[in-house]
Amino acid sequence: xxxxxxxxxxxxxxxxxxxxxxxxxxxxxxxxxxxxxxxxxxxxxxxxxxxxxxxxxxxxxxxxxxxxxxxxxxxxxxxxxxxxxxxxxxxxxxxxxxxxxxxxxxxxxxxxxxxxxxxxxxxxxxxxxxxxxxxxxxxxxxxxxxxxxxxxxxxxxxxxxxxxxxxxxxxxxxxxxxxxxxxxxxxxxxxxxxxxxxxxxxxxxxxxxxxxxxxxxxxxxxxxxxxxxxxxxxxxxxxxxxxxxxxxxxxxxxxxxxxxxxxxxxxxxxxxxxxxxxxxxxxxxxxxxxxxxxxxxxxxxxxxxxxxxxxxxxxxxxxxxxxxxxxxxxxxxxxxxxxxxxxxxxxxxxxxxxxxxxxxxxxxxxxxxxxxxxxxxxxxxxxxxxxxxxxxxxxxxxxxxxxxxxxxxx
Amino acid sequence: xxxxxxxxxxxxxxxxxxxxxxxxxxxxxxxxxxxxxxxxxxxxxxxxxxxxxxxxxxxxxxxxxxxxxxxxxxxxxxxxxxxxxxxxxxxxxxxxxxxxxxxxxxxxxxxxxxxxxxxxxxxxxxxxxxxxxxxxxxxxxxxxxxxxxxxxxxxxxxxxxxxxxxxxxxxxxxxxxxxxxxxxxxxxxxxxxxxxxxxxxxxxxxxxxxxxxxxxxxxxxxxxxxxxxxxxxxxxxxxxxxxxxxxxxxxxxxxxxxxxxxxxxxxxxxxxxxxxxxxxxxxxxxxxxxxxxxxxxxxxxxxxxxxxxxxxxxxxxxxxxxxxxxxxxxxxxxxxxxxxxxxxxxxxxxxxxxxxxxxxxxxxxxxxxxxxxxxxxxxxxxxxxxxxxxxxxxxxxxxxxxxxxxxxxx
Numbered sequence: 001x002x003x004x005x006x007x008x009x010x011x012x013x014x015x016x017x018x019x020x021x022x023x024x025x026x027x028x029x030x031x032x033x034x035x036x037x038x039x040x041x042x043x044x045x046x047x048x049x050x051x052x053x054x055x056x057x058x059x060x061x062x063x064x065x066x067x068x069x070x071x072x073x074x075x076x077x078x079x080x081x082x083x084x085x086x087x088x089x090x091x092x093x094x095x096x097x098x099x100x101x102x103x104x105x106x107x108x109x110x111x112x113x114x115x116x117x118x119x120x121x122x123x124x125x126x127x128x129x130x131x132x133x134x135x136x137x138x139x140x141x142x143x144x145x146x147x148x149x150x151x152x153x154x155x156x157x158x159x160x161x162x163x164x165x166x167x168x169x170x171x172x173x174x175x176x177x178x179x180x181x182x183x184x185x186x187x188x189x190x191x192x193x194x195x196x197x198x199x200x201x202x203x204x205x206x207x208x209x210x211x212x213x214x215x216x217x218x219x220x221x222x223x224x225x226x227x228x229x230x231x232x233x234x235x236x237x238x239x240x241x242x243x244x245x246x247x248x249x250x251x252x253x254x255x256x257x258x259x260x261x262x263x264x265x266x267x268x269x270x271x272x273x274x275x276x277x278x279x280x281x282x283x284x285x286x287x288x289x290x291x292x293x294x295x296x297x298x299x300x301x302x303x304x305x306x307x308x309x310x311x312x313x314x315x316x317x318x319x320x321x322x323x324x325x326x327x328x329x330x331x332x333x334x335x336x337x338x339x340x341x342x343x344x345x346x347x348x349x350x351x352x353x354x355x356x357x358x359x360x361x362x363x364x365x366x367x368x369x370x371x372x373x374x375x376x377x378x379x380x381x382x383x384x385x386x387x388x389x390x391x392x393x394x395x396x397x398x399x400x401x402x403x404x405x406x407x408x409x410x
Numbered sequence: 411x412x413x414x415x416x417x418x419x420x421x422x423x424x425x426x427x428x429x430x431x432x433x434x435x436x437x438x439x440x441x442x443x444x445x446x447x448x449x450x451x452x453x454x455x456x457x458x459x460x461x462x463x464x465x466x467x468x469x470x471x472x473x474x475x476x477x478x479x480x481x482x483x484x485x486x487x488x489x490x491x492x493x494x495x496x497x498x499x500x501x502x503x504x505x506x507x508x509x510x511x512x513x514x515x516x517x518x519x520x521x522x523x524x525x526x527x528x529x530x531x532x533x534x535x536x537x538x539x540x541x542x543x544x545x546x547x548x549x550x551x552x553x554x555x556x557x558x559x560x561x562x563x564x565x566x567x568x569x570x571x572x573x574x575x576x577x578x579x580x581x582x583x584x585x586x587x588x589x590x591x592x593x594x595x596x597x598x599x600x601x602x603x604x605x606x607x608x609x610x611x612x613x614x615x616x617x618x619x620x621x622x623x624x625x626x627x628x629x630x631x632x633x634x635x636x637x638x639x640x641x642x643x644x645x646x647x648x649x650x651x652x653x654x655x656x657x658x659x660x661x662x663x664x665x666x667x668x669x670x671x672x673x674x675x676x677x678x679x680x681x682x683x684x685x686x687x688x689x690x691x692x693x694x695x696x697x698x699x700x701x702x703x704x705x706x707x708x709x710x711x712x713x714x715x716x717x718x719x720x721x722x723x724x725x726x727x728x729x730x731x732x733x734x735x736x737x738x739x740x741x742x743x744x745x746x747x748x749x750x751x752x753x754x755x756x757x758x759x760x761x762x763x764x765x766x767x768x769x770x771x772x773x774x775x776x777x778x779x780x781x782x783x784x785x786x787x788x789x790x791x792x793x794x795x796x797x798x799x800x801x802x803x804x805x806x807x808x809x810x811x812x813x814x815x816x817x818x819x820x
Contacts, residue, residue: 001619002588002679003530004687008695018698043481048473056470056707063458063666066804070665071453106516106667106702113700117551120413137699141527178412209411255480255706256473269412277414285418288428289547290523292516295708296665297466394476 007143012152016133016378017041023363024372031370037401039328039390040372042187042346044252046320046394048301049313052251055304059297070296075288077104077260081299084306085260089245095232101264101280103287104294104302108217108246108259112181113138114290115213115242115261118282119269123178126158128170130188130379130386132215135181151381161382162189168340168349169197172204180205182231183215185222188379188388189349190325190341192227198234205240211269211279212241217259220250220318222344238264242279249346251305251314258294258302321346324398325391331402332389346391349376361387369404417553422562426543426788427451430772437776447811449738449800450782452597452756454662456730456804458711459723462661465714469707480706485698487514487670491709494716495670499655505642511674511690513697514704514712518627518656518669522591523548524700525623525652525671528692529679533588536568538580540598540789540796542625545591561791571792572599578750578759579607582614590615592641593625595632598789598798599759600735600751602637608644615650621679621689622651627669630660630728632754648674652689659756661715661724668704668712731756734808735801741812742799756801759786771797779814 020040028036062068076082082099090097105111112134121143127135136154139145146155153159158177160170168191170182182201184193205212214231222229231237243262247253263283268276294302304310325342332339332350342348350373352361358375365371365387376386391398430450438446472478486492492509500507515521522544531553537545546564549555556565563569568587570580578601580592592611594603615622624641632639641647653672657663673693678686704712714720735752742749742760752758760783762771768785775781775797786796801808 002533002621004679004681004689004692005528005530006682008528008692009681009687011695041482045476045479045481047476047479048470050474053470053474057467060458060463060466060470064460064463066455066457069455069457069662071455071662072451072664106705109702110700118415118418120415123412134699141696141699211412252479252481254482254702257702257705269414271414271419272416277419279414282414282418285421286551289544289551290520292519292664292667295516295667295705297707298705 005141005143007141010140010145010147010154011137012148016374019378020372020374024366027366034370036370036372037393037397038372039393039398039401040374042249042390042392043254044249044321044392046252046317048252048256049305049310049317051304051307051310051313052301056297056301059300063297073293073296073299075291075293076284077102077293078296078299081303084303088306090230090232090262093229093233095230096238097232097262097264101262103261103263103283104299105259105261105291106257106294108215108244108248109134111244111259111261112213112215114286115283116142116144118279118286119179124158124176125156126160126173126177126180128162128181129159129381130162130376130383131181132183132187133379153381159380159382162191163382164338164340164351167191169193172200176208178208178210179213180210181213181215183217185218185345186341187218188347188374188376188383190343190345190347192222192224192344194226195228195234198228198231202231202234202236202240206236209270210240211267212237214241214243216243217246218249218345219245220314221322221346223322224344227344232262232264238266240267242267247302247305250318251302252317253302256298256301258298320395321391324393324395327398328389328391328402331406335406342391348389348391350387350389352385352387355385358384358387365405369401369408371401371404415551415553417551420550420555420557420564421547422558426784429788430782430784433773434776434782444780446780446782447803447807448782449803449808449811450784452659452800452802453664454659454802456662456727458662458666459715459720459727461714461717461720461723462711466707466711469710473707483703483706483709485701485703486694487512487703488706488709491713494713498716500640500642500672503639503643505640506648507642507672507674511672513671513673513693514709515669515671515701516667516704518625518654518658519544521654521669521671522623522625524696525693526552526554528689528696529589534568534586536570536583536587536590538572538591539569539791540572540786540793541591542593542597543789563791569790569792572601573792574748574750574761577601579603582610586618588618588620589623590620591623591625593627595628595755596751597628598757598784598786598793600753600755600757602632602634602754604636605638605644608638608641612641612644612646612650616646619680620650621677622647624651624653626653627656628659628755629655630724631732631756633732634754637754642672642674648676650677652677657712657715660728661712662727663712666708666711668708730805731801734803734805737808738799738801738812741816745816752801758799758801760797760799762795762797765795768794768797775815779811779818781811781814
């Protein structure tokens with residue numbers, strides 16, 4: 001008899017975003033005339049930059065000529081893309097990352113889940129609370145946790161609470177943890193990390209032989225020049241950190257699919273016999289064996305992000321969403337709500353008024369003003385009483401949503 | 411201290427195709443004037459069908475208008491693609507597969523590896539020998555095997571030998587196995603399976619509660635109308651089989667990346683408490699949590715395969731490679747080599763002459779006539795003394811390679 005991976009049965013029934021979709025669909029069916037504005041899921045809405053489109057059309061045309069046709073590409077990604085990323089995203093900021101340490105993939109969601117495959121099951125794993133649910137769920141699926149308690153906290157994970165009390169930046173734990181997920185600018189809270197703060201984590205990780213999973217999917221939203229974009233801007237990070245990046249939120253690639261993971265060759269972890277094993281070699285073997293690279297056409301689109309026109313266009317795109325975030329922040333602040341984030345990040349994190357629970361506030365916003373956000377409790381127990389509003393929408397929809405909330409609701 | 415997945419350390423140093431690339435590169439550097447013809451890796455060479463290119467260019471253009479822009483798509487793939495696949499690839503052949511049972515992905519290599527995540531570690535797993543190396547390596551990485559012996563056979567796996575003696579179709583095992591990998595038309599031997607043969611496997615699997623992983627990546631190469639293209643043409647397969655398909659070899663998508671996996675909703679396996687768990691739900695959860703769907707642009711390209719023009723164009727493409735396979739078969743047969751496959755498959759499986767080992771024959775072909783093939787022993791111990799020649803190349807290169815082999819070598 002074939003058996004299943006029983007760890008899947010520990011997962012809670014509904015992933016956050018499908019549950020939101022279910023409630024929104026039910027409301028829309030019952031109220032077919034309601035003009036619903038969606039500021040829930042962090043999905044971009046504006047056109048793909050022209051530089052990317054031009055490059056992709058040329059790539060499709062190359063596929064039509066056997067002299068320029070491309071079959072299997074390198075599983076790690078094409079050198080011309082990896083080299084531009086290394087030079088412009090890392091070396092230009094003083095982060096010593098070589099092109100060979102960059103692995104192109106079809107998404108950070110995939111990579112942050114798949115990275116667990118190269119690690120043992122006996123690691124102690126830390127996540128912030130609230131946190132991007134994929135970090136937790138993929139650990140549950142991999143068998144790295146026990147079962148969940150009533151608050152949805154899984155046994156075996158170390159939860160590091162983040163709230164207004166600690167400026168949404170987790171305290172360095174007193175206990176030893178082996179794998180640590182950090183995300184800055186943060187999803188869902190919009191918090192950022194200073195160099196000093198990341199330095200404390202890097203020092204901790206080096207002292208304890210820990211590995212930091214640094215999710216920088218929103219780095220393009222950093223406008224403060226003092227803030228680091230990459231953990232490799234911190235001395236010592238090459239010995240303790242893996243970084244995840246994506247073209248989803250800077251270049252609007254959520255439907256086009258391209259991301260990257262940086263695994264420095266100086267990174268090691270322990271084998272059962274106590275020897276040091278290079279993580280680059282394991283990840284390279286994982287990707288070579290279980291992945292066949294990203295579409296040539298899409299990689300050419302990603303490459304165009306690094307052209308002068310591409311750089312101008314993605315800066316405009318990011319500015320556009322940051323202006324949305326500013327409008328959301330200002331309007332909700334003026335309405336006397338406590339708001340966080342949204343300055344160097346596309347997410348605004350709101351304290352629910354009148355002690356409403358996250359889902360109560362969700363239902364009230366949906367039913368009263370037909371605006372969809374994301375309940376903070378969906379990101380973890382410590383997110384209860386908070387609410388995430390995403391800046392990813394048209395200006396018109398953002399302004400309309402804020403007007404409805406401030407005029408009619410609060 | 412973070413620890414690694416020690417199972418990776420059981421893997422042999424070189425994956426087959428990188429080792430071939432290493433030897434070819436060394437030869438090319440030492441012999442810069444040699445005109446090397448590559449019939450090794452199974453990678454397509456001819457242009458992408460015009461219907462696919464037209465659809466992808468239109469999709470890129472849609473991405474430039476916020477009214478037709480696409481962000482995150484369904485993790486399972488767009489309904490318009492899944493419905494066409496269900497209708498034309500399955501229902502039209504009498505295989506009762508619903509669109510909701512089809513999961514679009516970026517590659518069969520990924521899917522055949524990732525599928526193991528939803529199964530327990532206590533399953534007994536059977537592979538043929540020789541076999542596509544990814545099936546074995548992904549089981550090693552997942553911890554489903556012990557270490558390898560001198561022949562490269564991993565403890566804990568059940569190897570089912572295939573050779574000319576059994577017409578390259580494995581005998582139904584006398585022992586109980588829980589997960590079984592079958593690939594027809596076969597990589598590497600080019601063998602095919604009759605309905606009667608697959609029926610015997612389906613009956614075995616249903617009797618034993620086993621799951622068959624059916625890799626149909628080369629089904630488009632079947633020309634014999636009596637042969638099944640899908641395992642779901644066999645009664646009972648919906649209760650015991652998962653099928654993998656790809657656009658790589660029928661539509662030339664090796665560099666464009668699109669594939670699909672079929673998980674019928676009638677498929678179950680056992681939880682630790684003995685209850686039956688629907689595998690569709692587990693795979694859907696896996697894909698929703700660890701994958702973000704295939705690029706919209708690429709899915710539109712795949713959809714075009716199902717248009718009348720697309721169907722005509724992929725038939726021409728497959729015919730072209732099948733003619734290559736015929737030429738290879740005829741020329742090598744005329745040169746008194748024992749050849750198999752290459753009729754309903756793009757691979758010709760050759761017995762090495764003069765009792766040469768697979769790698770001896772590889773080196774001799776490379777050095778004497780500058781033709782690259784794939785050593786049979788790279789696919790498993792029972793592949794020793796065989797050699798795979800791929801039909802994926804231009805007509806000119808195939809004819810030139812055959813002429814060199816027959817004139818100068820044999």
